[in-house]
Amino acid sequence: MQHIDSLRQQILDAASSGRPLRIRGGGSKDWYGGPLAGDILDTRQLSGIIDYEPTELVITARSGTPLVEIEAALAEQHQMLAFEPPHFGAGATLGGVLAAGLAGPRRASSGGVRDFVLGAVLMDGRGEVLSFGGQVMKNVAGYDVSRLLAGSMGSLGLTLQHSVKVLPRPVREATLRFAMSEIDAIAQLNLWGGQPLPISASCWVGGVLTVRLSGAGAAVDAAVRSFGGEQLEAPAANAFWASLREQTHDFFRQGGSLWRLSVPSITGALVLEGAQMIEWGGAQRWLKVPGPSSAARAGAIRASVRAAGGHATLFRRADNDDGDAPVFEPLAPAIARIHTRLKAAFDPANIFNPGRMF
Amino acid sequence: MSASIAPDPVRRQQVAAALRAALPERVVLSDPEDTRPYECDGLAAYRQLPMVVCLPESEAQILTILGICREMKVPIVPRGAGTGLSGGALPIHDGVVISTARLNRIVRMEPASRTAVVQPGVRNLAISEAAAVHGLYYAPDPSSQIACTIGGNVAENSGGVHCLKYGLTVHNVLRVRVATIEGEIIELGSEALDAPGLDLLAVFIGSEGMLGIVTEVTVKLVPKPAAARVIMASFGDVVTGGNAVAKVIAAGIIPAGLEMMDRTSARMVEPFVKAGYDIDAAAILLCEADGTALEVEEEIAHMRSVLESAGASAIAVSQSDAERMRFWSGRKNAFPAAGRISPDYYCMDGTIPRKRLAEVLTGIELMETTYGLRCANVFHAGDGNLHPLILFDANQPGEFERAEAFGAAILALCVEVGGTITGEHGVGMEKIDSMCVQFTRAELDAFFAVKRAFDVPFLLNPNKAIPTLNRCAEFGKMKVSGGVLPFAGLPRF
Numbered sequence: 001m002q003h004i005d006s007l008r009q010q011i012l013d014a015a016s017s018g019r020p021l022r023i024r025g026g027g028s029k030d031w032y033g034g035p036l037a038g039d040i041l042d043t044r045q046l047s048g049i050i051d052y053e054p055t056e057l058v059i060t061a062r063s064g065t066p067l068v069e070i071e072a073a074l075a076e077q078h079q080m081l082a083f084e085p086p087h088f089g090a091g092a093t094l095g096g097v098l099a100a101g102l103a104g105p106r107r108a109s110s111g112g113v114r115d116f117v118l119g120a121v122l123m124d125g126r127g128e129v130l131s132f133g134g135q136v137m138k139n140v141a142g143y144d145v146s147r148l149l150a151g152s153m154g155s156l157g158l159t160l161q162h163s164v165k166v167l168p169r170p171v172r173e174a175t176l177r178f179a180m181s182e183i184d185a186i187a188q189l190n191l192w193g194g195q196p197l198p199i200s201a202s203c204w205v206g207g208v209l210t211v212r213l214s215g216a217g218a219a220v221d222a223a224v225r226s227f228g229g230e231q232l233e234a235p236a237a238n239a240f241w242a243s244l245r246e247q248t249h250d251f252f253r254q255g256g257s258l259w260r261l262s263v264p265s266i267t268g269a270l271v272l273e274g275a276q277m278i279e280w281g282g283a284q285r286w287l288k289v290p291g292p293s294s295a296a297r298a299g300a301i302r303a304s305v306r307a308a309g310g311h312a313t314l315f316r317r318a319d320n321d322d323g324d325a326p327v328f329e330p331l332a333p334a335i336a337r338i339h340t341r342l343k344a345a346f347d348p349a350n351i352f353n354p355g356r357m358f
Numbered sequence: 359m360s361a362s363i364a365p366d367p368v369r370r371q372q373v374a375a376a377l378r379a380a381l382p383e384r385v386v387l388s389d390p391e392d393t394r395p396y397e398c399d400g401l402a403a404y405r406q407l408p409m410v411v412c413l414p415e416s417e418a419q420i421l422t423i424l425g426i427c428r429e430m431k432v433p434i435v436p437r438g439a440g441t442g443l444s445g446g447a448l449p450i451h452d453g454v455v456i457s458t459a460r461l462n463r464i465v466r467m468e469p470a471s472r473t474a475v476v477q478p479g480v481r482n483l484a485i486s487e488a489a490a491v492h493g494l495y496y497a498p499d500p501s502s503q504i505a506c507t508i509g510g511n512v513a514e515n516s517g518g519v520h521c522l523k524y525g526l527t528v529h530n531v532l533r534v535r536v537a538t539i540e541g542e543i544i545e546l547g548s549e550a551l552d553a554p555g556l557d558l559l560a561v562f563i564g565s566e567g568m569l570g571i572v573t574e575v576t577v578k579l580v581p582k583p584a585a586a587r588v589i590m591a592s593f594g595d596v597v598t599g600g601n602a603v604a605k606v607i608a609a610g611i612i613p614a615g616l617e618m619m620d621r622t623s624a625r626m627v628e629p630f631v632k633a634g635y636d637i638d639a640a641a642i643l644l645c646e647a648d649g650t651a652l653e654v655e656e657e658i659a660h661m662r663s664v665l666e667s668a669g670a671s672a673i674a675v676s677q678s679d680a681e682r683m684r685f686w687s688g689r690k691n692a693f694p695a696a697g698r699i700s701p702d703y704y705c706m707d708g709t710i711p712r713k714r715l716a717e718v719l720t721g722i723e724l725m726e727t728t729y730g731l732r733c734a735n736v737f738h739a740g741d742g743n744l745h746p747l748i749l750f751d752a753n754q755p756g757e758f759e760r761a762e763a764f765g766a767a768i769l770a771l772c773v774e775v776g777g778t779i780t781g782e783h784g785v786g787m788e789k790i791d792s793m794c795v796q797f798t799r800a801e802l803d804a805f806f807a808v809k810r811a812f813d814v815p816f817l818l819n820p821n822k823a824i825p826t827l828n829r830c831a832e833f834g835k836m837k838v839s840g841g842v843l844p845f846a847g848l849p850r851f
Binding site: 053078112114134137152155190309311334335 | 472545548652777
């Protein structure tokens with residue numbers, strides 16, 4: 001309670017002085033999004049699992065709880081956060097995961113961060129504590145503000161706690177590898193996607209398609225037999241999927257700026273300058289572009305991704321890149337107006353993470 | 359029940375004339391004989407004759423209607439098939455109902471990307487029927503799926519018996535195209551897995567027609583499992599049944615369906631469907647596995663051993679698809695069966711943490727005595743969504759009022775144990791007072807602010823779902839936060 005009061009005081013002080021606040025957990029994703037501004041509002045004092053009932057498939061924890069603590073508690077019960085969130089650093093917190101809204105390799109089969117959100121408690125720009133959603137699976141009382149908060153980059157307020165749906169870990173997993181061209185890989189992934197197969201992750205990079213199968217023993221074994229390909233040993237397979245999730249794979253170590261292209265899975269090979277990696281059954285493409293990210297270059301990338309029905313994010317700028325390209329896809333004017341009104345409703349003094357997302 | 363108000367004939371004439379001047383004759387209904395069928399939705403106890411009904415045939419016509427209503431300050435109530443159970447499509451006496459009935463075309467079926475683009479008036483089941491040739495289907499299956507529309511599903515965030523494994527509407531809709539009250543077309547979500555900016559799609563789904571009019575929806579289709587089997591297990595008491603559900607989940611199984619019925623429900627449906635239910639059991643659990651044939655065998659064996667060790671008194675496993683459908687038929691026909699044994703029934707929709715089930719069922723049993731009415735319980739056990747069916751006879755003086763009070767007491771109990779007043783039917787008009795029990799003033803204000811972000815003139819289904827301060831004061835209940843009564847100075851009755 002004492003923490004809550006001091007956080008409220010910081011918010012009220014910021015609102016009256018007009019000095020912005022930069023909501024921060026472990027700082028593992030400081031590099032993501034627009035420029036950082038304001039005094040740090042540290043969430044790590046809000047730490048700890050409040051309630052975890054494995055048979056209810058729900059965990060509730062304070063927003064500054066380290067992600068490693070959550071994952072360890074779940075692993076003990078053979079459960080997991082099915083959206084496989086990236087940590088991007090030792091200090092990642094649950095609140096940071098929810099605010100960034102980033103999911104890992106399992107996204108296409110299991111769902112994204114927002115799909116597992118059940119409830120959140122928010123402190124808004126007036127210091128009011130608001131509770132949305134709850135700890136139950138189905139809840140349609142009031143608008144689903146807790147899901148709106150997922151991926152909102154702290155723009156609407158300080159979350160105090162989150163309730164998230166968890167799932168059992170799959171009984172069996174197997175990872176298979178195939179030599180394949182980009183075009184064939186996109187076609188194959190979409191073909192598999194239309195069949196009842198236990199594919200839980202996929203990645204094409206450098207002429208190799210890697211697929212992970214997860215589920216009941218019989219289903220995985222049968223798929224392994226029918227797919228063929230080269231099977232990876234479990235330690236190598238786990239290391240590979242972790243290197244995608246944490247972006248430590250060689251692909252991400254190349255110099256240049258990293259773009260995240262979110263497109264319909266059936267989008268053909270995108271002809272763009274730079275190297276590409278495909279994930280999520282074709283729905284997420286990574287693009288590594290050498291050199292700085294100028295607005296003109298960003299505009300060209302965005303135009304080509306938009307034509308495919310998707311959008312592009314300047315995920316990580318190159319080192320020493322002082323290019324002027326905006327991080328996120330510009331919003332349509334009517335959508336931008338709704339954003340402005342929502343922001344004004346929850347954060348009337350415009351103090352929370354201004355410019356980080358919009 | 360709210361009192362019905364007769365639409366003002368002069369105003370009706372003015373609004374209908376303005377609409378008719380801009381739209382084909384067949385799109386606008388204003389004669390009470392034509393508008394009477396729209397006076398209620400699935401919650402038939404609440405009725406209100408609308409002033410005018412519009413049946414647009416295109417997105418352009420929707421924009422025209424919205425423009426005229428905005429100009430003339432006429433409130434709008436969107437309506438799909440009218441199967442909703444919370445009065446969300448209840449008309450407003452000086453308002454226009456926009457029915458999506460004529461926007462019933464499947465625009466594109468895209469098997470390669472496992473998506474379908476449909477107009478809002480397309481029926482839920484029609485999507486799965488059209489996708490079947492590709493081995494695909496649309497997963498959310500509310501019990502009204504033969505009739506209910508995808509636009510209505512978006513408004514209510516509808517679920518069904520398979521949502522523990524396959525998710526709700528919010529998990530299965532990729533994109534909606536929306537006409538705003540300001541007369542613009544916006545797209546929320548995308549045909550990729552995410553869209554830039556705040557996740558407005560998540561807040562739009564389940565917003566009960568209060569944020570915009572849906573003109574097109576892209577849904578996700580999923581591959582049809584090759585096989586499915588269901589276990590029917592009997593339990594001597596509901597606590598053992600409830601614990602068995604927890605044990606199935608603890609064993610790492612996510613069943614494709616996990617449903618429970620109490621003895622009253624089983625006895626109510628058995629003569630009606632002849633499903634072979636054990637009518638002596640205190641609770642019956644249906645537990646379904648789907649997937650490849652091998653996967654289903656493995657999972658059924660696993661479920662069976664868990665249910666046996668959890669104390670099931672009898673277990674039957676479906677041996678054919680016909681038998682599987684028969685086991686399900688009772689559960690799926692619980693509502694009509696209630697209508698068969700009782701002149702009227704009132705269906706509630708609370709969700710609770712599953713571990714509190716025994717406590718809530720005991721509480722409901724006590725209320726049966728307090729309110730002098732019977733109640734049958736069916737339960738989406740996997741996700742804690744309880745549907746108590748309160749049986750009553752509206753022709754007996756006072757019974758409807760007692761049923762409503764019984765229902766409100768059940769919802770208050772759901773909130774007390776950490777649950778919610780509605781899992782999938784929506785707040786609509788029916789549960790608007792119970793919102794005062796679940797949310798604080800500041801939270802309700804936040805909901806109003808969300809509404810205003812989309813609907814500045816406050817014309818879209820304006821009297822539903824979110825109660826005003828006055829309404830909560832009249833209801834005499836408001837959630838108290840931290841032991842401090844909000845608005846302590848306000849008179850209360």
